[in-house]
Amino acid sequence: RIMNLCVHCKLGTAFLESKEASTDAHTILYIFNYVVECIEKIGAENVVQVVKDNASNNMGAKEMLKGKWPKIFWSSCATHTLNLMVEAIGKLKQFGPTIIKAKQMTIFLYAHHKTLSLMRSFMKKRDTVRPGVTRFASAFITLQSLVSKKKELRAMVCSDEWEACKHTKTVKGKAANTTIMSRGFWKNVSLCIKARFLSHW
Known part of the structure; x- marks a missing residue:
């Protein structure tokens, strides 16, 4: 793991x-x-604030820093804080299953050359945003991307090309089909996105 140090000033x-x-x-x-x-x-006289994420070891270091330099502030990283909020939202019963289905669907589409080619064909070569591993907020970005391509995704699974693709006959393929055609899924996706935006206010 690499620890990076950046300095912010008026320049x-x-x-x-x-x-x-x-x-x-x-x-x-x-x-x-x-x-x-x-x-x-840098010189303690030139430092006003230290910004780190909310990990417990950082919070412990914060208390030690206050003892050494009481005039230097230690602030939690806003991005990390928001990510934790979004992660908590994603774990709620009404949102968790929807995010899992979206992940499974996008993973299936990208897992096979034929389904990937088919998806890009219907989306005019635009990709969906696949969920990341480390940042939970990326799942919500993926949901936004899927919503913007809902019409194309539905047209794809109703096409002859989709029907002719052998991968769509598998368990994962059928699950992806069901997810894309599910009204309940898209309704819950919209709720997830709204919840994410509300958490930023």
């Missing part, structure tokens, strides 16, 4: 340094010592 944001720390235990003390080392390089 903009600049990359300062990175540290290869994949073999190190990221304990509270480890994080604290690294932050202290970086602050001392």
Whole structure:
């Protein structure tokens, strides 16, 4: 794991340094010592705020930093906070199954050359956004992308080309077909997207 240090000032944001720390235990003390080392390089008098995500080790380092430099603020990363909010929304019973179905459907479409080619043909070579592994918010971005292509997806699964494709006869293919044609699925997708936008207000 690489730890990157960026500095923001009135001139903009600049990359300062990175540290290869994949073999190190990221304990509270480890994080604290690294932050202290970086602050001392810049000069504590030049630092107003430290921004990190909400991991428990970072929160512990925050308390230690307050003891050393009470005038330096430690703030939680807004992006990470929003991602945690979206992740919590995605775990709700009314949203979780919908996100899982969307993932399964997009994975199926991208898993085979024929289905991928067919999808791109109906979508004028535009791709759906596939769910990422690390950032839960990407699932909601995928849902938005799917909604914008709902008409094309439905036309695709009703086409002769889809019917002739051997992959669509499999269990996963039939599940993808059912998902795309399900009114309930699209209704829940819309609810998921609305919930995501509400969480940002």
